[in-house]
Amino acid sequence: MVTLSETVRAQQPSVLADLARLVAIPSVSADPARADQVQATAAAVVQLLTDLGCPDVRQVQAGGGHPAVIARFPAPAGQPTVCLYAHHDVQPEGDPSLWSSDPFEATVRGDRLFGRGTADDKGGLAVHLAALRAFDGRPPVGVTLFLEGEEEVGSPTLAQLLAENREQLAADVFVIADSANWEVGTPAFTTSLRGLADCVVELRTLDHAVHSGSYGGVVPDALTTLCRLLATLHDEQGNVAVAGLATSTPPDLDYPEDRLRAESGLLDGVQQIGTGTVVERLWCKPAIAVIAxxxxxxxxxxxxxxxxxxxxxxxxxxxGDDARAATEKLILHLHDHVPYGAQLEVTPGDSGEPSTIDFAGPYAEVARQAFATAWGVPPVFLGQGGSIPMVADFGRAFPAATILVTAVGDPDTRAHGADESLHLGDFAAACVAETLLLQGIADLHRS
Structure with missing residues (x-):
């Protein structure tokens, strides 16, 4: 008798072919000129799900945002519903010359598949498709696919989408396939995420430009003054110096310095910043960077x-912190430390809340077992320094549900950068793990 795992692995060529077709669509949500491509990806996903026999699949939009896709496979009698989340929009490709191959042409080199979105997050979408195909479109539990189209621009209409489609999206378990694994060959569940906030600072010292020889040494220029202001954001060791920002308790997990240096590309001789363990600084403390x-x-x-x-x-x-309150503290710090009495204007930008995800309960235990079986090693529980604000949105909208944050990427994935890639072995394991998870939840209720 063919096992579920064998079925999933036998279907890998067709799933990867569909992933390649999705990668070929440059669905960059941040580029207004490519809005039609985001639409095209949504339409392609609808077609894939229609071909799978989904009885209820449609595109939805809210507030003029990019299209999302909701597809519903009804639950057999007595079975719960699992919502599988991914997003079909991608980051801009940046400078194409930095890529080793066309960013929108899925290319296999060695044991990795390269291309924009292979991991973040069309790879996550493909994992969901693989799990559904393993059951020939008739999963043993209810399944709702929610495929967002604007995660890479901060999910500005997600809360409205959740509110307007609450009944269609309600589920007992949410599987959010948009994080990163611990390393190649070791799966992970993400249990904490930092939030995100940004602001634009404009500093003025003069009402017009003047000759640096005639006035230099007496009149402060705006750029030097701004540099001095930005330097106050960290202490001499590189810790964030903004008062009142929260920290959280780090997990008991070692992140060796040599691994950090290799994965981040930190140059020889360049020191780390901040104090505390690597895990504490990456996942549990605030961080500030001047990004433009x-x-x-x-x-x-x-x-x-x-x-x-x-x-x-x-x-x-x-x-554990609040993104809006943290933004206010950052702005207060900037105004309190502006040099030379310069005129300062701070404009808050987007924000997303941090999350702590409780990995507990029977569904979480089924997930642990499914992932351990698929990979052959137990999963690691980790935090992420990056942000997935929609995790907090899901938690607020469906507080009684179990939320599982899973991954297809790894530290070599280079999500958002040139030569983004997906490890093919881990992708296959992720497909098997999610399939076993759906079957395990069904078995749990039958027992």
Missing amino acids: LDATPVDRASNTLAPVARAKISLRVAP
């Missing part, structure tokens, strides 16, 4: 004191 700067380009520089300079600041908010 508006000033005169070097190739257009002149001996001039700039009257205005701008920067964008990104704040990662620790689990």
